[in-house]
Every structure is written in C-alpha cells, then in structure tokens.
Amino acid sequence: MHPQNVIGRLSLYRRLLSNHLPTGTQHIYSHELANLARVSPAQVRRDLMTINCTGSPSKGYRVDQLIECLSAELDHPTGQSVALVGIGNLGRALITYFHGRREKLAIMAAFDREPEKVNRLFHGCQCYPLEELEHILKRDDIRAGIIAVPATEAQAVAERLVAAGVRGIVNYAPVPLRVPDDVYLEEQDMTTALERVAYFARKRPPPRRED
Amino acid sequence: MHPQNVIGRLSLYRRLLSNHLPTGTQHIYSHELANLARVSPAQVRRDLMTINCTGSPSKGYRVDQLIECLSAELDHPTGQSVALVGIGNLGRALITYFHGRREKLAIMAAFDREPEKVNRLFHGCQCYPLEELEHILKRDDIRAGIIAVPATEAQAVAERLVAAGVRGIVNYAPVPLRVPDDVYLEEQDMTTALERVAYFARKRPPPRRED
Numbered sequence: 001m002h003p004q005n006v007i008g009r010l011s012l013y014r015r016l017l018s019n020h021l022p023t024g025t026q027h028i029y030s031h032e033l034a035n036l037a038r039v040s041p042a043q044v045r046r047d048l049m050t051i052n053c054t055g056s057p058s059k060g061y062r063v064d065q066l067i068e069c070l071s072a073e074l075d076h077p078t079g080q081s082v083a084l085v086g087i088g089n090l091g092r093a094l095i096t097y098f099h100g101r102r103e104k105l106a107i108m109a110a111f112d113r114e115p116e117k118v119n120r121l122f123h124g125c126q127c128y129p130l131e132e133l134e135h136i137l138k139r140d141d142i143r144a145g146i147i148a149v150p151a152t153e154a155q156a157v158a159e160r161l162v163a164a165g166v167r168g169i170v171n172y173a174p175v176p177l178r179v180p181d182d183v184y185l186e187e188q189d190m191t192t193a194l195e196r197v198a199y200f201a202r203k204r205p206p207p208r209r210e211d
Numbered sequence: 212m213h214p215q216n217v218i219g220r221l222s223l224y225r226r227l228l229s230n231h232l233p234t235g236t237q238h239i240y241s242h243e244l245a246n247l248a249r250v251s252p253a254q255v256r257r258d259l260m261t262i263n264c265t266g267s268p269s270k271g272y273r274v275d276q277l278i279e280c281l282s283a284e285l286d287h288p289t290g291q292s293v294a295l296v297g298i299g300n301l302g303r304a305l306i307t308y309f310h311g312r313r314e315k316l317a318i319m320a321a322f323d324r325e326p327e328k329v330n331r332l333f334h335g336c337q338c339y340p341l342e343e344l345e346h347i348l349k350r351d352d353i354r355a356g357i358i359a360v361p362a363t364e365a366q367a368v369a370e371r372l373v374a375a376g377v378r379g380i381v382n383y384a385p386v387p388l389r390v391p392d393d394v395y396l397e398e399q400d401m402t403t404a405l406e407r408v409a410y411f412a413r414k415r416p417p418p419r420r421e422d
Contacts, residue, residue, distance in 0.1 A: 001414045004407060007410050007411075011406040012400075037387060038387045038389060082405065089303070089307040090307075090308055092300070093304030094401070096301075097300065097301055097401065098401075098405065101402070102406075105409050143412040143413065144408050144409045144413075151231070152230070167411070167413075168411045168412025168413075169408060170401075170404050175226070175227070175231065184408060184412060186404040186407060188399060191222065191226065191309075192219050192222045192223060193397040194309065194316070194355075194357070194381055195316065196219055196222065196397060198287070198291050198293065198355045199285060200212075200218075200378070201379025202287055202291065202354065202378075202379075204393055
C-alpha cells in the first residue's frame with residue numbers, strides 16, 4: 001500500500017497521459033511529465049519506480065505502457081462501485097461529473113431521504129431511498145462512498161456507511177467527520193477553500209493596472 | 212496575514228459556531244469547540260489568540276463575540292465578490308451551493324463561452340459571455356475566482372483571470388495550474404480524491420460482517 005501523496009500523483013500522471021498529450025504521442029520523458037504535473041523529474045521517476053515502471057534513457061517511457069502500469073495500480077481489476085449519499089445539486093453534479101470518466105470506477109448507487117429524488121436512474125446511477133443504504137451496500141459489496149448531504153446529517157451518514165462496510169469516504173459536507181482509523185477519509189471542504197481564497201486575494205498586493 | 216492552515220481553521224470554527232451549536236448556546240469552552248473541529252484545545256486557543264480573541268477561564272468564550280471576531284478577520288468589511296468561470300453542471304452546483312451562505316462573500320459574476328448559458332441571472336449571479344471577463348472583473352474590482360471549466364481550458368482561463376487582477380483562485384478543473392507567486396491557489400481535485408478513496412478502500416482490511 002503506497003502513501004496517500006504517491007497515489008494522488010499516480011492518479012494525476014494517468015490523467016495527464018490520457019488527456020493532455022498531443023494525439024499520437026508514443027513516448028514521454030520524465031521531465032516532460034514532471035512539467036505537466038508541476039513536480040520535479042526526480043519525483044516522477046521515484047513515483048514510477050515504486051510501481052515498477054521504468055523508461056529507456058534514450059526514448060523515455062512508452063505512454064501506453066505507462067498508462068497500463070498506472071491503471072494496474074489504481075484500478076480494481078474488474079471494476080469498483082461507489083455509493084453517493086445526498087442527491088441535491090452537488091450530488092447530481094458529482095454523478096454527472098464522474099459519469100463515463102473511468103471504465104473501472106463508477107458511482108453506481110445514490111441515496112436520498114426525499115422520495116421524489118429516488119427510484120430512478122440518473123446517468124447510469126440507480127437512486128434509492130436512504131433506508132435501503134445498508135441492504136444495497138452489502139448486496140453490491142460497495143466499499144467506497146461520497147457524502148454530499150447537509151452538514152447536520154453528515155456524521156450520521158458516515159457512521160451508517162462505515163457500519164455497512166465502507167472503508168473510504170470523500171466528504172463534501174462542510175463539517176469535519178470522525179471515522180475509525182481503518183477508514184480512509186478525504187475532506188473536500190469547498191467553503192474553507194473559497195473563504196481562504198477570498199482572504200488571501202484580499203491580502204495580496206493589488207496588481208498594477210494600466211488603465 | 213496569517214498562514215493558510217490558520218485561516219482554514221478559523222473558517223471552520225465560524226461555521227461550527229454558527230451552525231452546530233444547540234439553539235441558545237451563549238458560551239463555549241475551547242475544548243468543546245476543539246471537539247467539534249477535530250483539533251486539540253491548545254490549537255483552538257492558539258488560533259483564537261492570533262486574532263486577539265480571549266475567553267474567560269470560568270465561562271469560556273462568548274459565542275456571539277467569537278463569531279464577530281472571526282468574521283472581522285475572515286470577511287471583507289463591506290463584502291467581496293467572486294467570479295466563476297464555467298457554467299456547466301459543476302459550476303451551476305457551486306453557484307447554488309454558495310448562494311446565500313455568506314452575507315459578505317458571494318459569486319456575483321459567472322462566465323461561459325456557450326451563448327445559451329449566458330445573459331441571465333442564476334441565483335443572483337449574473338452570467339456573461341467569456342469575452343467580457345476582463346471588462347467585468349475590472350469594472351467590479353473582483354479579485355477572487357473559481358475555475359470550473361474542462362481540463363484543457365483551465366490554464367488559459369487562469370492566465371486571463373490573473374491578467375485581469377485576480378489574486379486568489381479555487382481550481383475545480385482536473386489538471387494542476389501554474390500561477391504567479393503572488394496569486395493564491397487552492398486545487399480542489401475531485402478526481403484524485405475519489406481515486407484515492409477507492410484505492411485505500413480496496414486496500415484496507417474488509418470489515419467483519421455478521422451475515
């Protein structure tokens with residue numbers, strides 16, 4: 001199991017290789033990938049070495065082999081399902097955003113307590129009433145979840161996900177969660193991000209304007 | 212100017228005090244706020260001391276004074292506008308999410324290149340054609356921006372924002388950006404977050420199930 005930062009960069013490298021190279025690019029040097037990823041070439045080489053991926057000194061890495069190597073590390077061999085709780089504006093935007101992005105990773109089940117949001121298919125994701133959470137997660141062996149409910153409901157939802165077997169959570173609710181040590185948590189705090197950007201934008205010296 | 216981590220925690224404290232206390236709570240001890248924020252009581256006291264906020268040893272902090280203190284640090288005195296670029300599903304979800312959440316911080320202008328998405332008001336946010344970006348940002352003195360465009364367009368949009376005077380950016384596009392040193396950048400990488408959660412959820416020992 002690699003550390004969090006390494007996995008983050010491997011995920012980024014794959015995305016850059018898949019989407020940001022000119023069509024037909026067959027080889028890439030570590031310094032070129034490093035430049036795209038905004039890290040050092042030595043970092044790229046170290047990261048790729050940890051997954052036993054090596055390039056040739058003269059031609060660099062073969063792009064198709066590199067993507068295959070990265071996918072072998074990042075993807076479940078036969079595909080992995082994710083559950084989403086909270087089908088509000090943000091939840092729907094997340095389903096839309098991730099729809100079709102990855103062959104081996106998809107939001108396959110979504111839950112909400114409001115009856116008008118459930119019992120339908122939304123971008124290939126089946127929407128269920130919240131009370132079916134435990135049943136569906138066990139039935140489909142879902143181990144990763146996304147929380148997109150209001151702040152006041154987030155901790156209770158996290159506890160239900162964990163009790164149902166989830167071992168990794170992305171939290172979009174604007175409140176920090178407490179989860180057991182064996183559960184991996186990513187806080188995506190949109191409010192703090194925006195308040196921080198607003199603060200530093202205000203404190204930084206204003207640019208010179210010609211007009 | 213306080214460091215990034217301090218501002219992040221101050222933003223969180225204010226949110227917890229405003230939204231997560233039982234109605235009528237007038238005083239709070241540092242250990243109670245620390246518990247809500249998932250940090251140590253000493254951390255809370257240090258953070259609040261940096262903004263000259265002190266409590267009484269016997270009763271703790273007065274909640275209303277604390278919120279006022281935090282707001283004086285976090286908010287622009289008369290309010291601050293934010294620009295959003297990219298009115299897709301994610302951009303619209305962000306406008307909806309932040310609508311009415313803060314009195315002194317609001318997404319006031321949004322931009323898109325697609326004609327059918329602009330020249331209308333969406334949750335109080337005026338939507339403009341992308342070519343008007345420079346004009347509107349200068350006119351309204353907007354210094355903070357959110358990028359929610361596809362990965363391929365993100366760097367070019369960041370450069371236009373910076374050239375137009377923006378000094379703080381939240382990036383939701385799934386590609387890292389390069390900005391000058393005097394611009395504060397928050398990367399909100401949703402794809403890496405989900406891929407990382409999926410990876411660690413898979414690697415953690417499976418929970419014991421009773422059935």
